[in-house]
Amino acid sequence: MSGRSGEEMIDAYLHRLREALRGTPADRRDQIVSDVVQHIAEARAEESSSDAATISGLLARIGTPEEIAAAFSDTNGEEQSRGAPESNRNDQGSPRPQSPPGAVQWAIRLMYGGAATSIVTAVVDLATRSELKAFLKSGTDLASRLHGLPKLTPSQLGSSTMDDLVMAVIIWALSVLLWSLIARAGKDGWTSLRFAASALFGIDTLMLLIGPPDLSVRGPRVTDICPVVVWLIGLAVVLLLWQRSASKFFDASR
Amino acid sequence: MSQMRRGAVEYCVMALLRDRDRYGLELARTLVAADGLVSSEGTIYPLLSRLRNEGLVETFWRESAQGPPRRYYSLTDRGRESLKFFVEHWERFRSAVDRVLEDGAG
Numbered sequence: 447m448s449g450r451s452g453e454e455m456i457d458a459y460l461h462r463l464r465e466a467l468r469g470t471p472a473d474r475r476d477q478i479v480s481d482v483v484q485h486i487a488e489a490r491a492e493e494s495s496s497d498a499a500t501i502s503g504l505l506a507r508i509g510t511p512e513e514i515a516a517a518f519s520d521t522n523g524e525e526q527s528r529g530a531p532e533s534n535r536n537d538q539g540s541p542r543p544q545s546p547p548g549a550v551q552w553a554i555r556l557m558y559g560g561a562a563t564s565i566v567t568a569v570v571d572l573a574t575r576s577e578l579k580a581f582l583k584s585g586t587d588l589a590s591r592l593h594g595l596p597k598l599t600p601s602q603l604g605s606s607t608m609d610d611l612v613m614a615v616i617i618w619a620l621s622v623l624l625w626s627l628i629a630r631a632g633k634d635g636w637t638s639l640r641f642a643a644s645a646l647f648g649i650d651t652l653m654l655l656i657g658p659p660d661l662s663v664r665g666p667r668v669t670d671i672c673p674v675v676v677w678l679i680g681l682a683v684v685l686l687l688w689q690r691s692a693s694k695f696f697d698a699s700r
Numbered sequence: 701m702s703q704m705r706r707g708a709v710e711y712c713v714m715a716l717l718r719d720r721d722r723y724g725l726e727l728a729r730t731l732v733a734a735d736g737l738v739s740s741e742g743t744i745y746p747l748l749s750r751l752r753n754e755g756l757v758e759t760f761w762r763e764s765a766q767g768p769p770r771r772y773y774s775l776t777d778r779g780r781e782s783l784k785f786f787v788e789h790w791e792r793f794r795s796a797v798d799r800v801l802e803d804g805a806g
Binding site (some may be wrong): 509 | 710740743746747748749750753764766767768770795
């Protein structure tokens with residue numbers, strides 16, 4: 447290495463490292479090389495000199511590229527040859543499913559967020575039923591005065607709001623259940639998760655288009671805004687689940 | 701023995717991250733200083749890469765007062781659970797081995 451500058455030595459080292467890691471998955475190789483580049487930068491910042499002797503000592507402490515490649519084989523190669531490492535096996539000795547990538551983990555968190563949003567909407571919706579009853583009463587009174595239509599009796603009004611209440615409870619319970627089920631299935635590595643989530647998102651989009659919230663009459667309310675929030679969460683979930691890292695994970699889980 | 705050491709090192713890394721986040725150089729030097737845990741500083745990066753891929757640790761950048769921004773490693777909830785599981789089983793395993801070694805010596 448004599449005669450070369452510190453920079454040249456680092457370039458040559460990194461070139462050898464890439465060569466030694468050839469045959470490893472590209473994303474893992476890039477990650478390790480990036481980590482080593484970062485390590486060198488941090489170690490150099492602590493040194494008072496950047497001469498060849500200092501850099502040589504620094505690179506010697508990091509270890510040879512071949513040592514790092516061997517460490518990769520130790521920690522990952524065994525995983526490939528045995529199916530899964532010991533640390534990745536459960537008590538019964540069977541391999542644990544591979545951990546989902548960040549995109550899938552975020553999608554799962556968002557699904558639980560969707561379930562929570564549905565619960566909040568349901569609670570607010572149920573709490574404002576008396577307001578709805580008053581709104582219906584004033585509406586029918588107005589229709590009666592202007593158009594001579596018969597007023598709804600208190601029992602008709604009660605029955606109407608009760609039907610509405612039952613329907614709302616069913617819809618919101620179904621929504622919470624679906625969000626929770628697909629989040630749970632995603633955690634367990636269900637390979638059809640993307641298709642199920644996309645289909646449900648399609649249904650949600652149709653429902654939103656068919657019955658969009660009417661913000662013009664009474665102004666936006668929590669129960670009007672929440673379906674839009676839930677739709678946006680659904681959109682984010684679908685986008686995350688169709689990312690390349692997620693696709694690789696689901697393909698590998700088949 | 702080397703297999704046992706390899707298996708234990710990943711939990712040593714997670715144990716170092718249990719109480720606070722650390723950057724790569726710091727982790728590497730601590731493990732090199734711990735007698736024989738890793739042979740050289742760079743050999744921890746394949747392990748850190750695997751732990752990241754398995755969602756046991758995650759990384760973020762933080763400014764440094766003396767040099768470039770540093771990539772810090774932190775333990776995820778999944779990593780914390782995995783470490784807890786290991787510690788419980790390790791203590792039982794170590795006690796069992798100690799008992800056999802002491803009985804054998806006696």
